[in-house]
Amino acid sequence: MISYDINRKGVPSVLQLKQTLGQMGPSLILFSLAVAALGITNGIHETSFNNYLYDTFQIGASARGALEFPRELPGLLSAAIAGGLIMFGQVKAAVVSMAFLALGFVGLGFLSISFPVMVIWMIIWSIGNHLFMPLEGAIAVSLAGERKIGQVLGQLGGIRLGATLVGAAIISLGMGEFFVNNLTYQHTYFMAAFVALIGVLILMRIPPVQVSSQVQRRIVWNRKYSVFYSLCFLWGIRKQIFITFALWQLVQTFGQPASVVATLWIITSLIGVFFRPFLGSLSDRLGERAILLGEVPIVMIVFTGYAVAPNLAAESAGLYLMYGCYVLDSVMTATPIVRTSYISKILDNKNDLAPTLAMGVSLDHASAMIMPVIGGFVWAVFGAHYLFLGAAILLLLHAYTAYHARIPKELEATEQAA
Helix, strand or coil: CCCCCECCCCCECHHHHHHHHHHHCHHHHHHHHHHHHHHHHHHHHHCCHHHHHHHHHCCCHHHHHHHHHHHHHHHHCHHHHHHHHHCCCHHHHHHHHHHHHHHHHHHHHHHCCCHHHHHHHHHHHHHHHHHHHHHHHHHHHHHHCCCCHHHHHHHHHHHHHHHHHHHHHHHHHHCCCCCCCCCCHHHHHHHHHHHHHHHHHHHCCCCCCCCCCCCCCCCCCCHHHHHHHHHHHHHHHHHHHHHHHHHHHHHHHCCCCHHHHHHHHHHHHHHHHHHHHHHHHHHHHHCHHHHHHHHHHHHHHHHHHHHHHHHCCCHHHHHHHHHHHHHHHHHHCCCHHHHHHHHHHHCCCHHHHHHHHHHHHHHHHHHHHHHHHHHHHHHHHCCHHHHHHHHHHHHHHHHHHHHCCCCCHHHHHHHHHC
16 A cells, blocks of 8 residues: 655655555556546646636625535435446446546536536536545445555545645646736636546556445445435535635635635645545544544534634734635545445445445435525525534534444454454
């Protein structure tokens, strides 16, 4: 596995990197490259999309919240979509998802002649992005072999964030003050589409993931997994505060351009490259429940910071508080790897992993579709601070649910002995 030990100069050892890459195996290396391609496209999209909407269509907070409904709709349907494609193989389904990403970026960059047309291309992009979510975890677990699952998921998360750094740098440098002729949204979305196509070619070189001879079910709903389902549903609410309203506060309330948002992503990516593998290893040592519970007080502080930042007497102090909260918030979005590790350990049938993760993504996006509409209304009528404070209080429900995320005792004993 990739080692993130730091030498005296503060950088990963090249020798360690070569040794651990050799231990990963060719399929896992190829999949890591595909995940890196996805990370680059995400870095471009997430650091520019809110500014793209604001600059191109001049929409407000309420309309921005409502737009999350169609954007998250493919996530709600991911269990059915993934189930229909997984029967042809997880890797082939990943190829299709990456192809949809590429097509969506082309549409957003060159064919969005009006707002309704843009929504169509946004949905196409969203289908690809949300379909890859459950497949990434399922393929990673399948390729992990005898390695510790949390560690592999954490390392892939680090690779993805490192690649996100590249995408964010494209926006920060290309759309900032570094060039006389700044890049346009067309330029950046073309680059994202090109990278996604490279991801398609990489995925096509990965042999089919081996599963048992039992028939893999398309959709899994099991009461035993109710804690996992609940965590996914609550994650959809928590996620939208970060990807929609925190960013919108930076863009609309504080007037920050895409280059500044991208710079924040660069900072969080640099931290995440090392934090996500650490979090995965910590999950293997302390257990998933401890990590999920520990997340709650940190995120509550972040959401409270979002609420009070615009009301600080010094505008610059409020802006820097927003910067700090946003970076910490982004770092804490690594916890989905812990949920994946948790559900992989309590499954009755290992072949149920991909469809169970897809069901989790669907539940995640059921709340993610509703929350922005409600949040946009609260923002417009009562103010942004009520939205963020309400989300902070709601995290108590997340803590209650995470408390019940238990691994069977005999499995815990086996892991501790290992």
